[in-house]
Amino acid sequence: MSAEFLYKEYQLCFEQLRYYDTRHSDLLKYSFTLTSSIATAQFAVFQVLGSTSNSFYAQVFLSLIVFMATLLLFLGMLSNRLYFVMVARQINAIRKYMLLTEAENFKDNQLYTSTNFPVFKLSSIHTLQLIGTALISSFFAGSALFGIQMIIWSQAHIWISGVAVIVIGAAELILGFLYLNSTGKKTADEAVHKAY
Incomplete structure (x- = not known):
């Protein structure tokens, strides 16, 4: 295998x-910007109205839009994590190969050579960011459900919204981590392109 090709591949993979x-x-920033600006707008409307009313609860549509947007951002972050790990594995594979074939006398390597690390890693900052995004998303789903209850029944049970936050947040996280675990065990072609 050409060392020149691997060197170029290594550089491009790092990029x-x-x-x-x-x-x-950036996806995390978009999520925080969107959610904080909508929450601020909802609070401002509440302050202008002076109290809660059906007009205030009509903002349920904003919460639904934010829930859907943050859910899409969460899904984007999931796929991004998969791509990130696949590229990191390629970098490590090239480094390991080059250390064994081109620089066999270099014995003091301090960087990674593992190619079998998991896509889902609890201690990863990406995982913590995914958890935060899922929680924010589920809070907006709960907020939307609270508003829907007020519009339909003129009263809301906070526990229903609370349960919705827990169930939706848990569903996002569990399904997301199952996705990462199942795709992370496959080759890049199998995981991304479904090629077998």
């Missing part, structure tokens, strides 16, 4: 890795 890391942070 991709930086791209996916930046993209993950």
Whole structure:
């Protein structure tokens, strides 16, 4: 195998890795910007109205839109994590190969050479960001459900919204982590392109 090809592949993979890391942070920023601005707008409307009313609870549509948007951002962060890990594994594979074949006398390697690390890693900052995004998303789902209850029945049970937050947040996280665990065990072609 050409060392020149591997060197170029290594460089390009590092560029991709930086791209996916930046993209993950950008998706998180979009999520925080969206949710904080909508929450601020809802609070401002509440202050203008002076009290809760059916007009205030009509903001349920904003909460639904934010829930859907943050859910899509969460899904984008999930797929981004998968791509990030696949590229990191490629970098590690090239580094390991080059250390064994081109630099066999270099014995003091301090960087990674593992290619079988999991996509889902509880201690990863990406995982913590995914958890935070799922929680924010589920809070907006609960807020929307609270508003729907007020519009339909002119009263709301906070426990129903609370249960919805827990169930939706748990569903997002469990399904997301199952996705990462199942795709992370496959090759890049199998995981991303479904090629077998």
